[in-house]
Amino acid sequence: MNTEYLGVILMYVLTVVLAIPLGRYIAKVFNGEKTWLDFMAPLERLIFRFSGIDPKREMNWKQHLKAMLTINCLWLFYAFFSLLFQGHLPMNPDKNPGQTPDLAFNTAISFMTNTNLQDYSGETGVTYFTQSCVLMFLQFVSAATGIAAVLVVFKAMRDKVTDKLGNFWDLLVRSVTRLLLPLAFVVAIILAFNGTTTSYEGKATLMSLQGDTLHVSRGPAAAMIAIKQLGTNGGGWYGPNSAHPLENPNYLTNIVENVSIILIPIALVFALGYYLNRKKLAWVIFGVMTIGFLVMQVTSINAEVNGNPAIAHLGVSQPTGAMEGKEVRFGPAASAYWGICTTVTSNGSVNAMHDSMQPLSGLGQMFDMMINAFYGGVGVGYLNFYIFIIIAVFISGLMVGRTPEFMGRKVEAREMKIASLTALLHPFLILVGTALSCYILVHFPNINWAEKPSAWLNNPGYHGFSEMLYQFSSSSANNGSGFEGLGDNSIFWNVSAGIVMILARFLPIIGPVAIAGILANKKFIPESAGTLKTDTTTFGVMIFAVIIIIAALSFFPSLALGPLAEHFSLK
Amino acid sequence: MLVLLSGVYPLVIAGIGKLTPGHGDGVILTYKGRQVGFENxxxxxxxxxxxxxxxxxxxxxxxxxxxxxxxxxxxxxxxxxxxxxxxxxxxxxxxxxxxxxxxxxxxxxxxxxxxxxxxxxxxxxxxxxxxxxxxxxxxxxxxxxxxxxxxxxxxxxxxxxxxxxxxxxxxxxxx
Structure with a gap:
């Protein structure tokens, strides 16, 4: 069998094999059981003492949300001003200037919300200080915020009639010290030994073999790359992300980085099973997610390996598939595999340029982000899925004529309203945003902005529309990848994407946490023969149907105008 | 937290990076004593x-x-x-x-x-x-x-x- 396919299969099998024990470990940590990383405990105590926090104080769901929003607000201001004035701050060997206010607004939000949409380029748009002390810091804590939020929901699902849902600060700190930091450490070391740069040296200048002058940007990249992969952040050190040969030097690092993308999202599904002691429910959820994931993978890998029909028309051969925007050392199969992994989770790192991929791959990537719950981002992926579960429970309840129940609690009008609004927010942001940008593009192509709307698009026709649709899908899914041909470092895109990211980050956390908090407070009804079982294949099919129907009805028309139309025009 | 994540962690990684083939600066190839570029x-x-x-x-x-x-x-x-x-x-x-x-x-x-x-x-x-x-x-x-x-x-x-x-x-x- 072809070594490219074997590589892809290895990556998936390795991920699942690692995710199951990691899931058990996560459940243990947050159950307060003993683990081998307990030597981190003094460090955690030091952090709590220093910041004057009592990690034992129990919070209810509203207090959790208040703590989360407060600290995120603080991070936002810190990031914004650091980026604005980075030109005057230390650790800037390449003398890069400060960001413009609209770019700093976009970048700060983007990293705080775990999106990592990068309208700048890593080599010129930021400094070693802002990369390490702002962006990398946010990559850790934004992932930890997601994990803390999902653990609140886990706890609310497990405990009977309670409003004591743990302490937000405790969950946040331990997500970092027990999970993200140790894993990132291991990944960073593997990368460093394979050629990813780690030192604080500035640009290198030397003469190439045939006599050209080379300037090569460098920097302490390995540490950041590890967490950007693990925390579904996606914001890389260098401009072209993990396509850059110093960011992702060989096939081994590609395996490690790619496994890191979906490792924690999958592990959290298993953690749910161990934590609630309902392993069957975890397997049903995993099954639904995996089916969706595999359908996308097969479509995209197939399209890339077979090459671009338009290139075939020009008379050259494509023995290694479609190669525009791809690296020889990864090949089309591993590039397509990464493309789907990075969009089903909210990672958004890339090892090939999505803008140049085949229309069906672009379709898969956008659809992944529109659903945003097949594995999903660290923590938040399950929160999105939780909304779909609640809707599926409600619809199934109506079909069999019983009051809908989930985990022994009645799901009633108030929860359903929150769930529906949360589910509708995502299509609303994407479609309204895209419509608005189309309107401006058509009616004000020469408006007096730094970058005129007529210069936004890098490609004409259907593909140009896809570039805009992709940008809003990516912002709203907090993904951060892009059809990077789009001229997105301009005031319209910086501001509109910034607003979309912030709404799409916090409302879908608030919704599920609120539902779970309200449900946890309700009377517990023990399961009986008449209860709708949620850990069965039938219910799995039901969730899958709900997801597809919601996504298809909301997004099919826009996808038909973009990638589908382009696909059918390719002959 | 900031000190741990942005200071200690990357410095430790940079320290370990010194032990790697390129000392964390990237591996440079030479030809006839002249540096001709990065391997990668x-x-x-x-x-x-x-x-x-x-x-x-x-x-x-x-x-x-x-x-x-x-x-x-x-x-x-x-x-x-x-x-x-x-x-x-x-x-x-x-x-x-x-x-x-x-x-x-x-x-x-x-x-x-x-x-x-x-x-x-x-x-x-x-x-x-x-x-x-x-x-x-x-x-x-x-x-x-x-x-x-x-x-x-x-x-x-x-x-x-x-x-x-x-x-x-x-x-x-x-x-």
């Missing part, structure tokens, strides 16, 4: 006596890397960029049939710094390189084979040839 960072080869590297959207500028981001159906891209590259390649490699040119030689990489070619992408240039340098084609093909890196563990991923290493070896062969 592709560079431009346009002279006829060298194996050419892939087209690059940023002209192999490693301080502003990037891809072309051209869509698969973009008519300008297909009829100017790709077609132009095909014509140039045929002009300098007259013995090559158009249908044998692998697509990687007429398409730009994602980073613009792709350091590699597929074995096919290197071999198709062997006749030209051999002729310019006055070597036999067999000799050049053998050199390509010697520099072909097999898939990871022999099982996973595509095989590849590092263009810079191959060209350094070519220069060494001549002396």
């Amino acid at each position: 960072v592709g560079q431009k080869f346009t002279k006829v006596q060298y194996f050419w590297s892939r087209p690059s959207a940023v002209d192999y500028n490693a301080a502003a890397s990037g891809g072309s981001n051209k869509g698969p159906t973009n008519p300008d891209y297909l009829n100017k960029d790709v077609k132009g590259r095909i014509d140039t390649f045929l002009k300098y490699n007259p013995s090559v049939k158009k249908a044998d040119i692998p697509a990687e030689l007429v398409t730009a990489s994602g980073s613009g710094l792709d350091p590699d070619l597929s074995p096919a992408g290197a071999k198709i240039q062997a006749a030209r390189v051999a002729k310019v340098r006055g070597l036999s084609e067999q000799q050049v093909l053998a050199l390509v084979d010697a520099h072909t890196e097999q898939p990871f563990l022999g099982l996973f991923g595509p095989p590849k040839v590092n263009v810079l290493k191959l060209n350094v070896a070519l220069d060494e062969l001549k002396k």
Whole structure:
């Protein structure tokens, strides 16, 4: 069998094999059981003492949300001003200037919300200080915020009639010290030994073999790359992300980085099973997610390996598939595999340029982000899925004529309203945003902005529309990848994407946490023969149907105008 | 937290990085005592006596890397960029049939710094390189084979040839 396919299969099998024990470990940590990383405990105590926090104080769901929003607000201001004035701050060997206010607004939000949409380029748009002390810091804590939020929901699902849902600060700190930091450490070391740069040296200048002058940007990249992969952040050190040969030097690092993308999202599904002691429910959820994931993978890998029909028309051969925007050392199969992994989770790192991929791959990537719950981002992926579960429970309840129940609690009008609004927010942001940008593009192509709307698009026709649709899908899914041909470092895109990211980050956390908090407070009804079982294949099919129907009805028309139309025009 | 995550953690990684082959600065190749480039960072080869590297959207500028981001159906891209590259390649490699040119030689990489070619992408240039340098084609093909890196563990991923290493070896062969 072809070594490219074997590589892809290895990556998936390795991920699942690692995710199951990691899931058990996560459940243990947050159950307060003993683990081998307990030597981190003094460090955690030091952090709590220093910041004057009592990690034992129990919070209810509203207090959790208040703590989360407060600290995120603080991070936002810190990031914004650091980026604005980075030109005057230390650790800037390449003398890069400060960001413009609209770019700093976009970048700060983007990293705080775990999106990592990068309208700048890593080599010129930021400094070693802002990369390490702002962006990398946010990559850790934004992932930890997601994990803390999902653990609140886990706890609310497990405990009977309670409003004591743990302490937000405790969950946040331990997500970092027990999970993200140790894993990132291991990944960073593997990368460093394979050629990813780690030192604080500035640009290198030397003469190439045939006599050209080379300037090569460098920097302490390995540490950041590890967490950007693990925390579904996606914001890389260098401009072209993990396509850059110093960011992702060989096939081994590609395996490690790619496994890191979906490792924690999958592990959290298993953690749910161990934590609630309902392993069957975890397997049903995993099954639904995996089916969706595999359908996308097969479509995209197939399209890339077979090459671009338009290139075939020009008379050259494509023995290694479609190669525009791809690296020889990864090949089309591993590039397509990464493309789907990075969009089903909210990672958004890339090892090939999505803008140049085949229309069906672009379709898969956008659809992944529109659903945003097949594995999903660290923590938040399950929160999105939780909304779909609640809707599926409600619809199934109506079909069999019983009051809908989930985990022994009645799901009633108030929860359903929150769930529906949360589910509708995502299509609303994407479609309204895209419509608005189309309107401006058509009616004000020469408006007096730094970058005129007529210069936004890098490609004409259907593909140009896809570039805009992709940008809003990516912002709203907090993904951060892009059809990077789009001229997105301009005031319209910086501001509109910034607003979309912030709404799409916090409302879908608030919704599920609120539902779970309200449900946890309700009377517990023990399961009986008449209860709708949620850990069965039938219910799995039901969730899958709900997801597809919601996504298809909301997004099919826009996808038909973009990638589908382009696909059918390719002959 | 900030001190731990942004100070201690990257410094420890940088410290460990000092132990790696490139000391964390990237691995640099030398030829005749002169530093000629980073092993992993592709560079431009346009002279006829060298194996050419892939087209690059940023002209192999490693301080502003990037891809072309051209869509698969973009008519300008297909009829100017790709077609132009095909014509140039045929002009300098007259013995090559158009249908044998692998697509990687007429398409730009994602980073613009792709350091590699597929074995096919290197071999198709062997006749030209051999002729310019006055070597036999067999000799050049053998050199390509010697520099072909097999898939990871022999099982996973595509095989590849590092263009810079191959060209350094070519220069060494001549002396």
